[in-house]
Amino acid sequence: MKARHGDCFTVGLLRNRRVVVLAGQAANRYVLLDSDGNFSSRLGWEVALDVLGGFVLLRDFEDHALHRTLLRPFFAADALRRDLVCINGLIRDEVTALGGAADAYRLAKRLALDIALAVFGGFEPGRNVEAIYSDTVRVLDGVMTRRSRWPGSRYRRALQARDRLRAALLAELPRRRDGDASDLFSRLSRLADESGRALRDQDVVDHVFGMVFAAHETTASAMALVMYSLARHTEWQAEVRAEIVARRPGEAPTLDELSEMPVFEAVFRETLRLYAPIQLLPRRNVRPFDWSGHRIPANSHILLPPQVCHRDAQAFENPDSFQPGRFLEGSVRTVDPFTWIPFGRGRHMCMGTHFALVEAKAFFVALLRSFDLELATTNAPAIEHLPVLRPSGSLPIVFARRPAR
Numbered sequence: 001m002k003a004r005h006g007d008c009f010t011v012g013l014l015r016n017r018r019v020v021v022l023a024g025q026a027a028n029r030y031v032l033l034d035s036d037g038n039f040s041s042r043l044g045w046e047v048a049l050d051v052l053g054g055f056v057l058l059r060d061f062e063d064h065a066l067h068r069t070l071l072r073p074f075f076a077a078d079a080l081r082r083d084l085v086c087i088n089g090l091i092r093d094e095v096t097a098l099g100g101a102a103d104a105y106r107l108a109k110r111l112a113l114d115i116a117l118a119v120f121g122g123f124e125p126g127r128n129v130e131a132i133y134s135d136t137v138r139v140l141d142g143v144m145t146r147r148s149r150w151p152g153s154r155y156r157r158a159l160q161a162r163d164r165l166r167a168a169l170l171a172e173l174p175r176r177r178d179g180d181a182s183d184l185f186s187r188l189s190r191l192a193d194e195s196g197r198a199l200r201d202q203d204v205v206d207h208v209f210g211m212v213f214a215a216h217e218t219t220a221s222a223m224a225l226v227m228y229s230l231a232r233h234t235e236w237q238a239e240v241r242a243e244i245v246a247r248r249p250g251e252a253p254t255l256d257e258l259s260e261m262p263v264f265e266a267v268f269r270e271t272l273r274l275y276a277p278i279q280l281l282p283r284r285n286v287r288p289f290d291w292s293g294h295r296i297p298a299n300s301h302i303l304l305p306p307q308v309c310h311r312d313a314q315a316f317e318n319p320d321s322f323q324p325g326r327f328l329e330g331s332v333r334t335v336d337p338f339t340w341i342p343f344g345r346g347r348h349m350c351m352g353t354h355f356a357l358v359e360a361k362a363f364f365v366a367l368l369r370s371f372d373l374e375l376a377t378t379n380a381p382a383i384e385h386l387p388v389l390r391p392s393g394s395l396p397i398v399f400a401r402r403p404a405r
């Protein structure tokens, strides 16, 4: 479409709405920085993510800035250092149980959800988490479906699952408020400003629920596709393993031990370039604006597709091939920041960028120390692109145990 129509065109999408696609680095910069306060994330996202209520991504302008500031400390280095203890434990349990052929996506999804539920919700993996697990899967299942509330419809099932999850969190809230646990849920429920005013219960629940949602599906997709990329490109698998061996991280690596892993970071970035988990960033404009000679009326549905820049031959040589070296030689800092946007940019840039990278590093350190990753089939994985890019069906990988050193 871009080749035919340039960097501004319309498509029929989102249940037959006319949608304006702005496809290019300049548009990414203009819309995501949003220096005029014209692009609403709430109105953009709520078409698909109405189930997420008052989560920070579905807030705008001053209200968004306020909630983002409240949440920022949970992503600071000291918080991440504490979270890593919990993350390492869950990774160890998952990796110890591995061996032979397994579905890499299922593994990554289970692990990422367990981590998100533990770190953000304070829920230990176990029997009561099964219900939460299946309900979050049901909610995601309803994201792109028709908004039909007929009994048995996927959307209705998603709403019911969402309501059960919210009710469970609300019921848990008083216990969290009285306790001293350090997960996001417990700490948000105790948060008060200088005048002692606490966050509304509904805001606490919306942020916890939204965070679990934002954190697990995207990270699962990324970790599964890094496993696939390393199994397919064994020379890069060897490079990453050599980097891990050289750094000698402990059984439960610390934040310092996980810093400075340029080869793994390049593999991670290249995988996200090819397979950005979020394929469309939606907004709606409060006021009309002009772009590429077109007048875009107020309240239009706008979509930014990261993939158009990620696969642009002018920005990345051989854009369809897996070449992590492009992020090593010049480093990502030499790539225009609005050309590589798997985590978005600007006002709503992903708050979990560093968290996701640390989680992935800790996982691959444990995994590659014990296992060689091999392709179970030579077929390229079938991919579904919405609501989150992920392997369609299973992603079989052979986890071949390495001899103990």
Ligand code: HEM
Residues within 6 Å of the ligand: 041, 056, 057, 058, 068, 211, 214, 215, 216, 218, 219, 222, 276, 277, 278, 281, 282, 341, 342, 343, 344, 345, 347, 348, 349, 350, 351, 352, 353, 355, 356
């Ligand atoms: C590889 C993993 C991840 C990817 C690719 C990803 C991608 C994104 C993208 C593209 C956005 C911006 C959406 C927009 O501008 O419309 C976003 C926002 C967000 N992400 Fe992530 N994400 C990942 C992991 C995480 C994790 C692990 C967390 C939590 C720890 C997280 C929390 C958030 C939050 C809170 C926002 C909303 C920020 C705001 O509205 O101010 N994400 N993410």
